[in-house]
Amino acid sequence: MKLVSLRLVAAAAMAVCLGQSAFAAKPTGDNPAVQRALAHLGGAAFAAAHSSGADAFVARDLIVDADGAEHVRFDRSHNGLRVIGGDLVVHSAGDGSFRGVSQTLAQMVQIDLSPKVDAKLAAKAAQAEFGAGGTVKNKELVVFARDAKPTLAWDVKVSGVRADGTPSEAHLIISATSKKLLDRWDDIHTADAVGNGKTLYSGKVKLHADLSGSTYTLKDATRGNHYVVSMGNGTSTETIFTGSDNVWGDSTEASTETAAADAAYGQNMTWDFYKTTFGRNGIADDGAGARSRVHYSSNYDNAFWDDSCFCMTYGDGNTFTPLVSLDVAGHEMTHGVTSRTAGLVYSRQSGGLNEGTSDIMGTMVEYYANNANDVGDYLIGEELYPAGSGKALRYMYQPSKDGASADCFYATVGLIDVHYSSGVANHFYFLLAEGTTAGSPSKTCVKGDKKVASGSATLTGIGRDKASKIWYRALTVYMTSSTDYADARMATVSAATDLYGASSAEVAAVKAAWTAVNRS
Incomplete structure (x- = not known):
């Protein structure tokens, strides 16, 4: 194979991600951090990145830590062809020296580029x-x-x-x-499921609206102008919610505004959670709001995030009540965060990690909101079932309780639906944050377990705040599009090391929690 010179390309307009204890560098193609990373790819990182002379790298994300350490995320092409699974993060120390590479590519690309199938x-x-x-x-x-x-x-x-x-x-x-x-x-990721908003699930809440003349529009200028539209039980026509009194809904399904109030509140709490906890300025970290679409189709029993429209969509339900609960909103918008950071592909183990990330952060949004009408818990979508039923879409403390999700890692877990393989990530996170002590309902896995955990090992949790910071840093700094559960273990250990030190109790807890779900 003929090799040409290594092509290193900096993106002209690059997204900048704000991580905890981090600041954003100027997102331009000639950014010094990007140039340093490109230089590493042409030198010290060339072999580590499994580079060939036919590879080109385009920077699309950057995190700069408070100590000056730099993490530049690149997409890769080979002889002009996009490499699915070739993305990587180049890590540099505060003095600019090469520190390492995060990637899932296993070997240099050396293939015949002439297709036999047209x-x-x-x-x-x-x-x-x-x-x-x-x-x-x-x-x-x-x-x-x-x-x-x-x-x-x-x-x-x-x-x-x-x-x-x-x-x-x-x-x-x-x-x-x-x-x-x-x-x-x-590309469609499902949930598988200052006025006043009178919501269906969260009680009375404060909502921002635009006022023009005497007409209010359900749009929040304080959070990137995100807004809510009605699909009118169709699938194509969007109608923005307007009114004359700045009161949205009546806490019943009889008012079409009620679901809109829930969706707006979910947008607000998700925006505020990411901003307050991680310094992230909106889903794409660019200050722009998304939109929520309610009353989608007829008797539609799902909700989904669509990257192409940068929007959330909620059905009114048939088996379920309207799918606009707080954790579902946080779940859906987190798919957008994932697509703009690690880009976890929605299949195999990476798909399970994608879904698990949405469950984890959707749960954290619910805890962050601290709403007495929808108390934080490790259940996903419990509000969509009759009160007191004890049912939920997913149970993070015991994923197998839904009859399909995996409590434990096993070799073929990536072959099941991503909503069920996510159980491994959900179970890990619960054990990391809460442990098995103080009446925890969660069990650990034993060697040979496949889906159902039955062990009695004792773990002490590190708390939700630390656990979420570790997961977010792993997602934004170390995970790449094809990260699997083995890679996720390494990513979270690296993240915990960055945040708390290599010899910290937090790093030990991360390792113990992965071992407890059979990913050692």
């Missing part, structure tokens, strides 16, 4: 995998590097609607040599 055949194969009603929107030749050996593939994007009515923007990765389906995920 775009038309790949599209037909993708449509067949998607099923009836799918429309091919795009076909892109890529390097697929999520498996041990990189290979040439087609990323075929197919739009359609799932059986439950959820829109689908599916990526089907088709081998360019055999037409085999290598992977698939969806």
